[in-house]
Amino acid sequence: MVLNCIILGNNPEGFEELEDFLSAIPYVYLVCRSRTMAEARFWLETQTIHVLIAGDYDDPLSLPMTITGVLPVLIMAYNDTPPGGFDFLPAALMHLPFTAEALNNVFSKIYKTIEMNAITYPTKYSADYFTLKTQHSFEKVFYEDLQYVEVMDDHIMLHLRDQKLVTTEKLDWIISQLPASAFMRVHHWFVIGFRHITSLADDHVMIGAARIALTKEMRKELAKRYQLPME
Missing domain, CATH: 2.40.50.1020 (LytTr DNA-binding domain)
Incomplete structure (x- = not known):
């Protein structure tokens, strides 16, 4: 299984290395980096995204309130009511500046959670x-x-x-x-x-x-x- 990930938001301190850290995790694919929710929503509504990492963003979003010095990491959960609907499930708070090891640990936990508990699986592609x-x-x-x-x-x-x-x-x-x-x-x-x-x-x-x-x-x-x- 590949975990598809989106980074949402701008660069807080310590955020610059995030893409490099993600690219080093073999089972994680960074689908896109979006500065606004409008950009991210295109991908979220495809129901193929597993993880959202939320930095500072410029528009309202129904996410847990951001706390200075941390990055919320959220698991995506999809449903069909309304069609294309999705929810955010808190997975971790990454404290800045973070390390590659800390990010690896967070994604390892998410991978096991999804694999063992089937919290989220994209549903749009049930057809062939x-x-x-x-x-x-x-x-x-x-x-x-x-x-x-x-x-x-x-x-x-x-x-x-x-x-x-x-x-x-x-x-x-x-x-x-x-x-x-x-x-x-x-x-x-x-x-x-x-x-x-x-x-x-x-x-x-x-x-x-x-x-x-x-x-x-x-x-x-x-x-x-x-x-x-x-x-």
Whole structure:
């Protein structure tokens, strides 16, 4: 299991190293860093986020009140009433400045809590597919068949095992339909499915015959996630 995490807020003292510490934990994936709740809500409503780390933020949010010198770490719990609804469950308070060891301990506790007690599991992806609007019809896109998503000049092409689908839907919307534990955006123009990776080189990844360029940092992040067993 991969724990998908969001950082919400600005930088209090000691917050600068948080992303580096998170990237060093092999079973944690930092999905995004959002300065406002409006930005974070896009991902929270996909019901794929397990953990939220809350710093200082600029807009109202139904979270426990922030306390000077600490960062609340919260587990996400999802429900269908209302549709796409979610709650915040306090998991820990990280005292600033914190260490990599302290962060590891917090996430180890969260991992065990979720795994043993099933407090939260994303529910949006209980189906094996999502429905995509194309020019002439609505198509079922099965997750196991989707190899990669490619942004073209005025449309987006979804490359499946046995066909290609073209849509004018926004890339952010398509990404929100994909389980973050099985797909990853590796470039401004590409989102790939882990199960279809055929090789991973220093500067590119191969999806069948498609060669997709990678930056050094993106290659490092992809290697970390790709080596994890996908459930």
